[in-house]
Amino acid sequence: MIVYIKSSKQKSALPVGENQIDYMSISKFTLRVGAKNVRLAFLGGFVGFLVGAIPGMAITMNDYGSNVTEKAVGPIITVAGGVCDAWWGSRLGARKKVTIEVTP
Numbered sequence: 001m002i003v004y005i006k007s008s009k010q011k012s013a014l015p016v017g018e019n020q021i022d023y024m025s026i027s028k029f030t031l032r033v034g035a036k037n038v039r040l041a042f043l044g045g046f047v048g049f050l051v052g053a054i055p056g057m058a059i060t061m062n063d064y065g066s067n068v069t070e071k072a073v074g075p076i077i078t079v080a081g082g083v084c085d086a087w088w089g090s091r092l093g094a095r096k097k098v099t100i101e102v103t104p
Helices: 038-062 067-093
Strands: 002-005 017-020 028-033 096-101
Touching: 038 067
Parallel strands: none
Antiparallel strands: 002 017, 028 096
């Protein structure tokens, strides 16, 4: 099977250009197809950040029980939740993955 590679993240993994691959030695591979939707990725990341950061902000501003929770736990939850949910939300605009099974 002849595969043409435009680019790869690891330059040493696959050289750019036309490559010959023995299809009898592989059984499954994954391709990313389509274009990245930047607007949807931005919207998903923004909404994800808000959803992740609001619980931490609520703990920081409204916890009257202890100073430890207000000053340490709340900001940690705000940052961690905001960053993680922003990453998950930005995946909405990612290119789709297609898994192909090769049968000889």
